[in-house]
Amino acid sequence: MTTTQITLVQIDNYGPWTVTPEPRREVDLQTLQSRLYADLCQQIGREDGYVFFTRFDNMIAVTNGLDRADHELIQESIDNRYPVSVSMGIGSDASPRTALVDATEVLQTAGSAQDGARTEILGGEVLPEGERTTEDVQIAHFDVIDVTGTYTDRVDAFETFIAIEQGYAALMRYLYEEHDSLSFFVGGDNVIAACPGLSEPSYEDAISHVSGEVDVDLQVGVGRGSSAHDAGMAAKHALEECRHNGTRVERTATADD
Template sequence: MGEIQLTLVQIDNYGPWTVTPRPRRETELQTLQAELFAELERQFGAREGLIFPTRFDNMLAITNGVSMDEHRKIQRAVNKKFPVTVSMGVGTASTPYEAQMNATLALQRAGGSRSAERRGMLVGSTVKRPDDDWVQIAHVDVNHSALITDSEPIYDTHVLLQKTYLALMSALTRRKALVFYAGGDNFMVLSNGLDPRELSDVFSEVKREVGFGLKAGVGGAQTAGLAANLASEGLHEIRNGVAKGPIVCKTA
């Protein structure tokens, strides 16, 4: 079975930095977080990776095919450009949940998030044999969300989408898959090991809980970039009626 490779990117000693010498303005922190995320997305994206903002001070990237040397280059570029530095932990496994756990454990062993000694660490390990690289991504979309967007107050729509996010998270974590909100009514599911029937069960659970119907294109490939493209193509085929049914799978 193939392995997914995930990288935890964590800002070093960020908590203390935000209040040194006194609490920094929230606009400054928000701008820093958004620009750091954008820079990392550019850097990993250029190497066929894909990073999610997660909680902004801790971000998770799919990095199959990105070597430790390439990670180091990204880290140096980022650490030169920003007033904060980042450390990275790399982990692999057959399921996304276990891969993020391995990435986290590697980084936690290197030092705490509030340690002044841990700066720009790069730890963990990548997929050993290139043939073992495997990423499966489901690009999930809410059916007819525009009906709500165009009739309800925006905050109510936002709450409904976040409830959908939470329902997806809880159904998927039980199946060792991870989900990230991608904006609008879109979610990206790291779904290695999950077959279409299980994904369909997850959609039924969410529908019962929140009321929204879901559809998804699922892509499988050796890199995140390729898998995400295939997933988005599958979703496009459902939207424009080329494909029947709520789930379309495509493999490189």
């Protein structure tokens, strides 16, 4: 059974800030968002977590292994170096979707994302160290089969982008609605999903759904671990097995197996 700890990171009062005292240049906003995301990737990654940009003003992290003090240090670091602060809601559940719902409710209960008085909220309960296991997190790493030969070297870059985005959208919705999983585009042709304890046939069904809906062929490596990093590395090893064996789904318990 999985127990995924999810942290919702939300920039405080970001909408009003972008137009106060007058609208800020879009290039400056994009720069700030990308730097903040990169910074959070580094800080959360240092503790073996993963963070995904989603809408940039809202970012979702898999934070198994990070305690409340770790979250507080990240908030303090952001506040010291950026013109904006961030609030964080934490939730844990066998279902990543439910964990995110709980994390979101923490921030929504504290006040609106555009409430200037709601700043640096930190709420929700972290998973106690004594309740952690080596199989808490299941990560699935998807990519497009032969993306270079099928798209990159054959059609223009924007048509390739459309195909990848369509595949991602179909997969994201299917895994969310059918299996309570959270899927994130991470660049190139790669999608990483935080999943509950899904079986191999469930992944095969997801791949078949995407192929039938948008004609994009996927393969996936699946890994388990005590943290996003451990599970993600195991998933990367499993994905390499897919490429080597010509299979669609491979599973690895740990990156060392």
